[in-house]
Amino acid sequence: MLNEIAFLAPTSWYIILSAILFALGVAGVLIRRNAILIFMSVELMLNAANLAFVAFARTFMDLGGQVFVFFVMTVAAAEVAVGLALIVSIFRTKQSIDIDDLHQMQG
C-alpha cells in the first residue's frame, strides 16, 4: 500500500547521492592530513556504499542488499576500532597524528 501512494524518489537519485557522498569521501581521504578525519572520510565512503546497497535492495525487492549493509557496518566498526588503536599508538610515538609526519618508510 505504501508503495502505491507514496511518491518514491527514482533510484537514480539515490545512486547519484551515493556517488556524491563517495566522491566526497575520496576527496577527504586524499586531502585531509588529520588521521581521524581520514577515518571519517572512509566511514563516509562506506556509508555511501551502504546507501547504494539499500537503494538497489528497494528497487529489486531483494533483501540481500539489506543484509549486506549489516556486514558493511560491522566491518566498518571493526576497522574503526583497529584504526583508532593504531592512531593512539602512533600518537604515543610521534606526538602527532598528521600523516605527513609519517614518511619514514620511504626509498
Added chain:
Amino acid sequence: MEALFSLIPLILMFPFAGMLINLFFGRRLMVHRDSVTPGVLASLMAGASFVIAVLMFIGLLASPEGASVPLFTWMSLGSGSFLLDIPWKMKVDTLSVVMMLVVTGVGTLIHIYAIGYMHGDIDEQINKRGLDEAAAFDFKRRRYSRFFTFFNLFLGSMLILVTGDNFLMMFVGWELVGLCSYLLIGFWFDDPGKGILNSSAGRKAFVTNRVGDFGMLIAIMLIFWSFGTLQFDDVFARAECMKTEPQAVCLTRSAEEITPAGGEGEEGEGHSALSGVLARLKPSEGGPEGPFATLIQIGPFALTLTVVATLITLFLLLGATGKSAQIPLFVWLPDAMAGPTPVSALIHAATMVTAGIYMITRSNELFAIAPVSGTVVAVVGGLTGFVAATIAVAQFDIKRVLAYSTISQLGFMIAAVGLGGYIAGIFHLATHAFFKALLFLGSGSVIHGMEHGHHHASHEPDTGHSHDHEFDPQDMRHMGGLARRMPITTTVYIIGALALAGIPPLAGFWSKDEILLDASTNNFLVYILLTIAAFFTAFYMGRQVFMVFFGKGRSEAARHAGESTPVMTVPLIILAVLSVLGGLMNLPFEGAHQLGKWLEESVRFAHIAGFNPSVAAISTALALIAIGLSWLVYGRKPLGEEDRDPLYGAGPVFTFLNRKWYWDELYETVFIRPYMRLGKWLADTVDWRFLHDFVHDSILAEAFKGWGLILSKPVEAGVIDRAVNGVAQIIDGSSRGLRRTQTGYVRNYALAIGAGVIAILLFIILRLL
C-alpha cells in the same frame, strides 16, 4: 758341391759373432794384464772365415759358375718393372771368392800380428798417461777388447761388401767399412797431445769417403732407374739385352730368361748362372759393338744407353776414388796413418781400399758399354799413381811413405781395370795385399823397436836424454842401422820392398808387369805415367830401406832398438813367403794364367794377357836403376845424425813434393775455409742474429706482447668491463628512478590507488560501450 756353397753365410757369422762376444764379454775375458784372449778369439774367427773361403774355393773348382745363396728379403717395394726387390743374397763366384780369400787370409795374419802389437801400443799409452796399476789394467782391458771388436766388425763388413749380390748390399758393406775405418783411425782419440789429430784424421776419412759415397748413391739410383733392378746378374743381363732391344722389352726380363745367341742348352745346375752363362760368351760374340742408341727413360730425360752407362760408370768412379784414395779424394789416406799400424795394414793397404777396384771389376759389363769412362778411369789411375809416387819420395815418416805408396799402387790397379785389364788389376790387388801388409806390419815392428829403444835409452844413466823429449818413433831421420838390431824384420822388409819395386821373380813384378803391358797396348799416356811411377816406387823404397836399416843409428832409440816378439814376426814371415811366391798365381806364360782363367768365369770382359819381354825388361831395368840411384844417395854414404836429406838439394821441387803438392792446402782454401765461413755465417748471422734476435725477439715476441696489450687494455678494460659495469649501472639508475615512487607518504599511495581504480573503471566502461 751345392752343399758347400750354402755354407757361405758362416763367413759372415764368424766375424760378427766374434765382434759381439768381444763387445759384451771382452773385458771379462781378459783375466790379467797380459791376457790375449780377445785377440785370439778375433783371430780364430778370422781364421774360421778363411776356412770357409777356402771351402768356397774348393766348391768352385768343381762348379765354376758359382751360386747365389739367398738369406732373406730385405725389402720389396714397388711393382711391375720397377720393383725394388732387395734380397740379401750372397754371391759365390770366382771373383768374390778371390776377394774373400785375400781379405780373410791377409786379415787373419794381421789379426794375429795385432795380438802382440796392441799390447805394446796400449802399454805405450799407459806410460804416456802415467796410469797406476789398477787403472792401467782397466784401461788395457777396455781398449784391447775394443780394438778387436772393431777389427772383427771390419772384417765382417768387408765380407758383406764382397759377397753382396746386388749393388745395395755392396753399398751397405761399403758404408760399414767406412765406419770401421773412422772408428779405427780415431782409436786413440784421447791420446794426450795427439788425440785431436787422430780424431780429425778419422773424421777426414769419413767425410771424404762420404763425398765418394754420394757419387756411388747417384750411380745406384741411375742403375735402378735405367734397369729397374739392382741385382748384378739382372742389371748386366738387361744391359746386354738393351744393346739390341728397347728398354721396355728388356725391363720385363730377368737374368734367367736371357740366354746368349749361342744357346747353352744344358746347365750344370738349374739355378741362375748368368755370370757363368755370360762369361762363356766372349766379348766379341756379345752382339753389336759401338755406341748404343737404345733410349732409356730416366725421369723426364730420354738418354741413349751409352750416355746412361757413361754417367753411371763415372759416378761409380767417383765412389771408387773416395774409397780407393784416388785423385781427387785421396787426401784422407795419409792422415789415416794416425791409426794403429795393424789398422793401416789391414784397412788401408790390403782390403778396404781395394773395394773400389772390386766394384769396378764387378761392373765390368757397364764399363764395356761406356768405353769413355774406361779411359777416364785409366787416366785418373795413372795420374794418381804418378803424383803419389812423387810425394812418397819426399816424406820422412815411415808410414807416410807407405801410405803414398799405397795410393800410388791403387792408382796402378785402377788404371788397369780402367783399361779393361781386370785380371791384371785383381792380380795386383792380391799381390799388393801381401807385400803392402808385410811392409806396414814390418814398419809397425820397426816403430815398436824404436819405442823399445827409446825406453831403454832413457833409462840408462849416461845418455842424458829426458823421457819427455819430443820423440817421434816413426821419423826415418832418427832411424838407421836397424839391420843389426832387428834382423828378421829387416829381412822381411827388404823382401817386401823388392816385391813392391817390381823385381823379378817376386810377386810384384808379375802383377805390375801385366798392368804395364795392358797400358802399353791401350793407352800410351797412362803407360808413361805408370812407368815413371814405377821408377819412383823403386827409388823411394830403396831410400826407405837404406835410411831405416843401414848405416848407423841416428838416435839413441835407434841404437837401442830391439826385435819384436814371434807373435809379430811369424805373420811377417808368412807374408814374406807369399810375396815371393805370389806371382805363381798368374804367370803370364802359356799353360799358366791360373788366376786369369779363374776370373774369366765371372768377369766377362777379362782378357788373358800375353807376355811382352821388352816391357818387362824396361820396367825391371828402370827399377834396378832406381834402386841403384837410391844406393848412391843414401846407401854409399849413409846419413849421419845431423845430416840433412840430400834431396833437399833439389830445393823448391823437394819442398813441393814434401808438402804433398800442397793438395791439402788447396782443398783448405777452395773448399774447407769457404764452407766453414758459410757455416759460421749461417750460424751467427742467419741463425743467431736474424732468426733469433730479429725474427724471434723483435718480431714474434713483440707482436705477442703487443697483441697481449691490445687484448688487455682496449678490449678487456674498454669493452668488456664497460659492458659488464654498464649493465649494473643501468639497473642502478633505473632502480634509483623507480625508488622515487616510494615516498612514504600515505596520501601519495592513496592517490595512486584512486587513480588506478578510476583507470580500471574507465577501461571497463569504455570497453562496454
